[in-house]
Amino acid sequence: MATCTPKAASTAVYGQQPIFCVITGASRGIGRHLAIGTAKILSRNTSRRKSRLVIVARSLEKLQETKSLIRDQYGDRIEVSLVSRDLSDVSGLQSTWDAIISEASAENYSDAILVNNVADLTGDIGRMAGQHTDASLIQKALNLNFTGYVLFISYFMQYFKTSCQCTVVNLTSLLGRLTTNVISLYSSIQAAREQYIRNLVNSDFETRAFSLDPGMVDTDMLATGTESFTEHFPSIAKVHGDIKSKGCLTSPETVVNVFLDCLENPDHYKNGEIVIADEPMVRYQVAIGATDDD
């Protein structure tokens, strides 16, 4: 079997050409911050045709809030489209994708970016590895966190690859690399998502892709995780609480800055690999004066 070494993707800073960008899970949390951050790059385009940002989530109201926040900063310098769909409904994903590209024509853009940010903790709450007995819950977790993720990458590549420089960003987690007994489904799926990104750049050297580990950001997902630990794994909930009270959580600005830096400077990361935006656990260990022996 021939082995292939992925080439470094070409370096090209986004400039004056129109860009098409899709961000999933952009109605709140990290996705909303990434959407506002991306608008900064997209708004630089000086050509007659505007760049387009498509933001996807279930809540139309919250997507509209994200759009307003973008409008407040960048006016109408970019087109912002909202697609309100449940991404765990895999039978509807082709139609969701069709809605995403409904106002787009790939030839009108120089670059296309897919940010696969959506994820949830379905199936994990209150269960450890070895306790997942509900097939429908496991399937539900896979639908949103992996099947949809893989399908969106394929739809995106098939639509944009011939005309655009494509970049795929996968939001990942330290848990994808950490052996854990809790949120073990999520953790295993994160590992699979990271590997899929490596496989993607190995099968298409021209494509840029990276997995972005944001650290620990104060969002609904973090709150859901911490709340479930409070009931089932109180010692972990306490560490989460301490990390927050000691001011060691990751700021959304840190995540956005690292994300934009990687988008604009592909030579700042190894194509297909993981980019760690922040290491809150390391800061926390220092804050409590822990040593390697602890």
Ligand SMILES: NC(=O)c1ccc[n+]([C@@H]2O[C@H](COP(=O)([O-])OP(=O)(O)OC[C@H]3O[C@@H](n4cnc5c(N)ncnc54)[C@H](OP(=O)(O)O)[C@@H]3O)[C@@H](O)[C@H]2O)c1
């Ligand atoms: N927060 C952290 O500390 C942390 C740490 C490591 C990794 N991450 C990763 O970062 C990403 C974002 O996390 P977050 O903390 O910002 O999550 P979050 O606060 O829970 O936000 C999730 C986003 O996804 C959307 N969403 C959830 N289920 C959906 C569905 N079925 N269909 C369509 N949209 C759906 C939500 O909007 P609607 O409810 O409107 O649909 C929301 O916009 C995830 O991939 C997560 O794994 C986060």
